[in-house]
Amino acid sequence: MESRQLNAPWLNLFRAHLVIIGSGCMVVAITHLTLASANAVFYAAPLLMLPISVLMLKETPPRSKILATIIGFIGVLIVLRPSQFHWAAIFALTTATTLALFNVSARKLPQKQTMISTLFWTSVLSVPVSAVLALAYWQPINFVQLSLIAASAVFVLLYNGLAVLAYRKAPAGEIGVAEYSGLVFVTLFGVWWFNEVPDWLTAIGILCIITPLVPIKRGFRHGSRQQ
Numbered sequence: 001m002e003s004r005q006l007n008a009p010w011l012n013l014f015r016a017h018l019v020i021i022g023s024g025c026m027v028v029a030i031t032h033l034t035l036a037s038a039n040a041v042f043y044a045a046p047l048l049m050l051p052i053s054v055l056m057l058k059e060t061p062p063r064s065k066i067l068a069t070i071i072g073f074i075g076v077l078i079v080l081r082p083s084q085f086h087w088a089a090i091f092a093l094t095t096a097t098t099l100a101l102f103n104v105s106a107r108k109l110p111q112k113q114t115m116i117s118t119l120f121w122t123s124v125l126s127v128p129v130s131a132v133l134a135l136a137y138w139q140p141i142n143f144v145q146l147s148l149i150a151a152s153a154v155f156v157l158l159y160n161g162l163a164v165l166a167y168r169k170a171p172a173g174e175i176g177v178a179e180y181s182g183l184v185f186v187t188l189f190g191v192w193w194f195n196e197v198p199d200w201l202t203a204i205g206i207l208c209i210i211t212p213l214v215p216i217k218r219g220f221r222h223g224s225r226q227q
Helices: 009-032 035-042 045-057 063-080 088-108 115-136 143-169 172-194 200-210 213-226
Strands: none
Touching (some): 009 035, 035 088, 045 063
């Protein structure tokens, strides 16, 4: 029963509303920006996690991690190539900031609070504000839209759970760089669904993102062997 109790209520409440703010800003950004421009700003989240982890967790990332993060962010800019600044980019940056805060704050959660309990309380604590917004701006939806909403909720739930597990097990700076690997899947989905074959600049950008992950992975394995 203790693992099901709400521990650190203010922290859980903070993280629940980060999800609401980030999701709302993401919808605004994707609505008014191209997918390339919006995702370019979204992928600033791992870069933001480095200074946030220093402030919140008092971590001291080595220079190699800082350099790897910068190289990865440059790779994101090369791949996505945002065309020009738009006011909606502020909403995209807000989404990236809330995502970074959500992930780093997972390290502050009590160890006795399980992943399932964390997901449950995050969802429950976000209901009041979500319900008020839904009542104020309610619009009729069809079955297709309802299916997309359900699928989105499932993916968000999976991400939140995996993020809690990951950021409890490893320093936020290391996982922040690994977040860039999601860009590879974005590229693959673009080829698969929209026939968007990456050009040579995109290939260079992906290499900039993946290459910094190699020494981190090796270092993690070496540390695991020593333990």
